[in-house]
Amino acid sequence: MPRETTKPRTKPAPLYRAMAAALTEEIRRGVHPPGQLLPTEVELGLRFAAGRHTVREALRIVTEQGLIIRRAGLGSLVVASEPPALFTHSVTSLSEWLRYPTETWRETQHSEEITADRTLAALLKCEVGRRWFRISSIRRGSGVTTPLAWTEIYVLPKYAAVAKRRDHGRTPVHQQVAKMFGEAIEQAELDIFASRIPAALAESLEAEAGSPALTVVRRYYGARNGLFEITVTTHPEGRYTYSMQMSRASHPA
Numbered sequence: 001m002p003r004e005t006t007k008p009r010t011k012p013a014p015l016y017r018a019m020a021a022a023l024t025e026e027i028r029r030g031v032h033p034p035g036q037l038l039p040t041e042v043e044l045g046l047r048f049a050a051g052r053h054t055v056r057e058a059l060r061i062v063t064e065q066g067l068i069i070r071r072a073g074l075g076s077l078v079v080a081s082e083p084p085a086l087f088t089h090s091v092t093s094l095s096e097w098l099r100y101p102t103e104t105w106r107e108t109q110h111s112e113e114i115t116a117d118r119t120l121a122a123l124l125k126c127e128v129g130r131r132w133f134r135i136s137s138i139r140r141g142s143g144v145t146t147p148l149a150w151t152e153i154y155v156l157p158k159y160a161a162v163a164k165r166r167d168h169g170r171t172p173v174h175q176q177v178a179k180m181f182g183e184a185i186e187q188a189e190l191d192i193f194a195s196r197i198p199a200a201l202a203e204s205l206e207a208e209a210g211s212p213a214l215t216v217v218r219r220y221y222g223a224r225n226g227l228f229e230i231t232v233t234t235h236p237e238g239r240y241t242y243s244m245q246m247s248r249a250s251h252p253a
Contacts, residue, residue, distance in 0.1 A: 019048050019058035027067050027081055038068060038076040066238065106137040106151060106169040109204070113157055124154060124230045125189075125219065132230075133160040137169070138204060139233070149235045150201045156228050159183070174220050174229055183228055187221040197236060205236050212237040 013021075026032055039047070041055045048055070059076055062068050068076045114120075114134050121128045132154040139149040153173050155162065162168060162176040177183045195215040202209035213234050220229040 015048065015050055016054045016057035017061065019044070019050060019054070020061035022048075023058065023062050024065065024067060027062075027078055030081065032078050034078050034081060036078050037074070038078065040075060103142040104139055104148060105141075106139050108135060108137045108163065108169065111135045111160075111163050113160070123217065123232065126227060126230075131157055133157045133163075135163050135173075144239070146239060147205050147236075148240050149233045150205055151231060151233045154230045154232075156225060159228065173231070177229060183222040183224055185220050186223045189217075189219040189221075191217040195234065197234065201234065205234070207236040214240065 023032075023038065032038055038044070038059075041052060041059075044050070044055045044058070045052060048058075050058075059068070059070060062076075063070055067080050067082075068078050070076050112134055114132055116124060116126055116128060116130045116132060118128050121130065124132075126132075133156070135153040135155070137151050137153070138147045139151050141148050155173060155177065159177050159181055162173055162180060165171070165176055165180075168176065174185055178185075193215055195213045197205060197207045197209055197211050197213050199209040201207075207213075213236055216231075216233045216235070218231045218233075219227060222228045
């Protein structure tokens with residue numbers, strides 16, 4: 001007789017994940033429509049026979065999906081019935097801050113040589129009147145239909161040839177500069193701040209002019225030419241998030 005085989009038992013999902021799945025499905029079906037508060041933590045605990053920590057873990061998951069926001073003294077407010085199109089960039093090292101994930105790419109819209117006026121010089125942290133070669137592009141991502149960001153890359157005019165490379169849209173420009181001209185990064189700076197979508201970019205980004213945005217400015221310094229590249233990237237609200245992982249360094253006793 002053939003030997004009977006037993007399938008390995010699968011462990012049931014933790015209660016907090018089951019709760020999150022149930023709440024997500026109810027929000028999707030309109031049981032809890034946008035603009036309405038979810039039941040209180042106490043009510044959810046009684047419904048699912050769960051402790052406060054379990055309830056809060058479940059709500060954390062639903063919050064991370066972009067379906068609710070939680071406010072002290074208010075509760076959990078439903079803000080969407082479907083998770084928004086959100087691209088997550090997980091960062092574990094400095095090098096990952098200086099480049100985007102490989103599943104994103106840039107589509108060049110136009111390029112030109114420009115002179116920094118006072119406003120641009122303040123943003124780039126360069127002197128007024130400095131010449132730059134600017135490459136303007138839209139960043140897109142796999143599985144995401146709307147643009148992730150508008151990126152303006154400023155390089156020294158003598159490095160303008162990077163825009164003609166076949167791999168230009170898929171490779172970080174500072175790596176292209178290193179390969180073509182031998183200019184390697186000695187120091188980098190990163191600024192992140194809240195902003196708004198400029199009217200001139202609203203149509204290209206498929207976003208409303210003046211709506212919230214996240215702007216990321218990266219500055220690259222080399223040993224030979226000092227500041228040789230700056231990238232200014234504007235992300236419309238709800239389309240891109242940075243996730244950083246950090247751990248405490250161990251110290252000898």
